Amino acid sequence: MRAYAAKRVLLFFPTMILTTVIVFGLFWVVPGDVAMLILVGAEGEDTASLDDVAELRHELGLDRPIHVQYSSWLWDVLRGDLGTSLWYRAPVTAELRDRFMVTVELSVLAILMAFAVGVPLGIISAVKQDTRTDYASRVFALMGVALPNFWLGVLIVSGLAAFAGWLPPLGYAALWEDPLLNLQQLMFPALVLSFSNLGLTARITRSSMLEVLREDYVRTARAKGLSEFVVLVRHTLKNALLPVVTITGYQFAGLLGGVIIIESIFVVPGVGSWTIQSIQHRDFVVLQGVIVLGAAVILTLNLIIDLLYGVLDPRIRYQ
Amino acid sequence: MLENQTAAEGARLLSRKGALIQLLGLLQSATRFGRQKPLGAVGGIIVLILLVLSVSAPVISPHDYRSPNADLVHEPPSSTFLLGTDHLGRDVLSRIIKGGQISLYVGLSSVLIGITGAFIIAVTSTYFGGIVDLALQRLVDSLMALPGLIIALAIIAVLGSSLNNVIVAIVIGMFAPVVRTVRSQVLSIKESDYVLAARAVGASSGRIVFLHIAPNCFAIYLILATFYLGAAIIIEASLSFLGVGSPPHIPSWGGMLSRAAEERLQTAPWVAVFPGLAIFIVVLGFNLLGDALRDVFDPKLRGR
Numbered sequence: 001m002r003a004y005a006a007k008r009v010l011l012f013f014p015t016m017i018l019t020t021v022i023v024f025g026l027f028w029v030v031p032g033d034v035a036m037l038i039l040v041g042a043e044g045e046d047t048a049s050l051d052d053v054a055e056l057r058h059e060l061g062l063d064r065p066i067h068v069q070y071s072s073w074l075w076d077v078l079r080g081d082l083g084t085s086l087w088y089r090a091p092v093t094a095e096l097r098d099r100f101m102v103t104v105e106l107s108v109l110a111i112l113m114a115f116a117v118g119v120p121l122g123i124i125s126a127v128k129q130d131t132r133t134d135y136a137s138r139v140f141a142l143m144g145v146a147l148p149n150f151w152l153g154v155l156i157v158s159g160l161a162a163f164a165g166w167l168p169p170l171g172y173a174a175l176w177e178d179p180l181l182n183l184q185q186l187m188f189p190a191l192v193l194s195f196s197n198l199g200l201t202a203r204i205t206r207s208s209m210l211e212v213l214r215e216d217y218v219r220t221a222r223a224k225g226l227s228e229f230v231v232l233v234r235h236t237l238k239n240a241l242l243p244v245v246t247i248t249g250y251q252f253a254g255l256l257g258g259v260i261i262i263e264s265i266f267v268v269p270g271v272g273s274w275t276i277q278s279i280q281h282r283d284f285v286v287l288q289g290v291i292v293l294g295a296a297v298i299l300t301l302n303l304i305i306d307l308l309y310g311v312l313d314p315r316i317r318y319q
Numbered sequence: 320m321l322e323n324q325t326a327a328e329g330a331r332l333l334s335r336k337g338a339l340i341q342l343l344g345l346l347q348s349a350t351r352f353g354r355q356k357p358l359g360a361v362g363g364i365i366v367l368i369l370l371v372l373s374v375s376a377p378v379i380s381p382h383d384y385r386s387p388n389a390d391l392v393h394e395p396p397s398s399t400f401l402l403g404t405d406h407l408g409r410d411v412l413s414r415i416i417k418g419g420q421i422s423l424y425v426g427l428s429s430v431l432i433g434i435t436g437a438f439i440i441a442v443t444s445t446y447f448g449g450i451v452d453l454a455l456q457r458l459v460d461s462l463m464a465l466p467g468l469i470i471a472l473a474i475i476a477v478l479g480s481s482l483n484n485v486i487v488a489i490v491i492g493m494f495a496p497v498v499r500t501v502r503s504q505v506l507s508i509k510e511s512d513y514v515l516a517a518r519a520v521g522a523s524s525g526r527i528v529f530l531h532i533a534p535n536c537f538a539i540y541l542i543l544a545t546f547y548l549g550a551a552i553i554i555e556a557s558l559s560f561l562g563v564g565s566p567p568h569i570p571s572w573g574g575m576l577s578r579a580a581e582e583r584l585q586t587a588p589w590v591a592v593f594p595g596l597a598i599f600i601v602v603l604g605f606n607l608l609g610d611a612l613r614d615v616f617d618p619k620l621r622g623r
Binding site for chain 1: 355461463469470546549556
């Protein structure tokens with residue numbers, strides 16, 4: 001186990017480096033000159049001479065060779081400095097810190113809700129396979145997968161506005177400042193996000209439960225007269241939850257993409273709504289910061305899940 | 320001469336009868352599938368309807384999906400315009416039918432290219448292991464850590480917004496998770512007794528990969544294919560909702576749901592509600608069918 005863990009931790013670093021290279025390279029090939037965009041404006045209303053553009057490019061450090069730009073950027077990132085926003089001319093790290101907490105809270109809320117509903121749904125489906133209960137719970141779970149979440153979000157916002165006179169509260173309050181207002185703001189977006197994730201959780205739980213229920217050791221457990229509850233929880237669920245936990249880790253990665261749209265629909269001041277603005281401004285310093293921070297969080301989460309996997313499934317660690 | 324003719328006649332009759340029997344057999348297995356997997360049958364029917372509508376789109380569309388009409392802007396659903404008209408006075412139903420064609424095109428091409436490619440890479444690399452597999456794993460780990468939608472937005476910013484570039488973005492986005500899933504499946508199959516037995520009797524690597532490992536991954540290929548068919552349709556819709564997917568003149572379902580339609584949700588709800596409903600029903604259909612096919616094809620679950 002120690003060798004497996006050491007190997008897994010060692011592999012974390014090349015992956016992280018590779019990720020930063022991909023992120024940096026991606027924004028290097030994206031067309032759209034930031035200097036030009038700042039001077040001319042998005043609609044091209046102002047006029048600027050080519051000299052001005054060249055001067056600004058020099059000031060922003062955009063005229064240096066790519067590997068110099070990359071290494072100086074990486075060095076800053078390692079020291080916790082994600083650079084200065086090209087559009088707002090403000091440090092990215094400070095702004096990102098506040099917004100990231102909002103998005104993390106939203107994601108955790110969504111994952112917890114998905115897990116709390118999805119896992120029991122999957123278990124019921126597997127145990128009552130091919131009955132009406134199974135069909136009902138599967139259709140419910142799949143509805144979440146099939147509903148485009150931005151559409152559901154839009155319908156909820158306009159439905160609440162039309163019938164209940166509710167609008168997303170504009171002033172955001174942190175959880176520890178005003179828990180009620182905070183929950184009021186995050187409840188509906190978390191609900192929408194969890195509904196699209198719950199389907200996957202339930203589906204994986206069901207198929208994994210079904211597979212384990214057909215294993216010999218489950219038959220043995222039943223044959224020796226253990227109660228159905230013990231068979232289900234200790235022999236089946238314990239083994240069947242492994243793939244579900246793996247999926248939950250990756251759902252965080254999916255959520256980081258999903259919040260982009262949902263946050264802007266529900267006016268949540270998280271990373272997502274900032275990302276949309278930054279894409280419109282082609283502010284790639286902000287985008288790089290968002291993606292690198294997100295990637296670091298997800299990679300760490302995956303490392304933890306892989307280590308857990310090794311603890312729980314001995315077959316993995318002896319390879 | 321005459322004998323030959325009657326013989327040929329008889330053979331033709333026989334083959335026609337054979338075709339009929341075959342057709343009956345196919346019908347029979349379809350009904351059996353429907354009885355055993357009613358949800359899967361519902362999904363299959365939805366997919367079939369989508370196929371028929373897409374193929375016959377030019378014939379059955381009540382109106383031209385392109386022709387605007389300034390006098391008929393935001394008409395509510397009526398007998399002439401069953402699902403109403405949009406902000407340019409175009410028939411929503413005809414646009415939804417055309418949009419089905421586009422969704423099917425986006426879904427099928429991205430799944431055929433993406434899943435098949437990722438599948439081949441994953442199976443061979445996992446089986447042979449070594450430095451290549453290690454490098455692939457790192458690449459997959461890196462890609463999985465990047466938020467898919469932001470990457471898709473960036474890819475389209477590089478390539479320009481067109482339907483085929485949306486497909487490229489979807490294919491790149493599905494590569495890592497598919498490789499990851501197939502890898503874990505191959506890992507467990509690789510350790511199974513029948514692979515060990517095959518290796519013990521001296522089967523070649525190619526034989527083990529193609530005859531023992533690949534067929535046992537078939538069920539997971541089907542699940543992934545149906546899941547990503549639905550997912551591709553939703554990703555296309557999300558990108559178009561953000562205004563970077565398919566160009567505005569193409570009536571994709573996501574494009575019809577764009578911001579413009581959303582803003583008029585209070586006054587002309589049909590413009591945004593029906594395309595969303597179409598996405599919902601079709602993606603649900605693909606998922607229901609995939610679930611049922613999985614149960615049928617997975618040998619581990621057969622004969623319970």
